[in-house]
Amino acid sequence: MIIGISIALILASGLMVLLVLLHKGKGGGLSDLFGGGFTSSFGGSSVVERNLDRLTIITGSIWLVCIVALGLLLKP
Structure with a gap:
């Protein structure tokens, strides 16, 4: 388990x-450094951006549940 x-x-x-790297950059941060041209053409649609937000939140929730579950299972 x-x-x-x-x-x-x-x-x-x-x-x-x-x-997180696929998200559209709002400034001159790391997202522009790692393929800013790709994300600006890819993230032009608001539907795509909303779906990307939802997928990021779902993945983050799964990540958080895994962290908590491992913390509880590995507790001495």
Whole structure:
């Protein structure tokens, strides 16, 4: 059970990094450094941006549940 949660945590972490980098940058931060041209053409639609927000929130929730579950299972 711990191994399954650990694998889910690793997958959720990787997906979170990817989703955060795909978000449209609101300034001259790291999102412009990592492919600002791609995200500006990709994130032009408000529907795409809303779906990306939802997917990021869902992935973050899964990540948080995995962290709490591992913390409770590995408690001495």
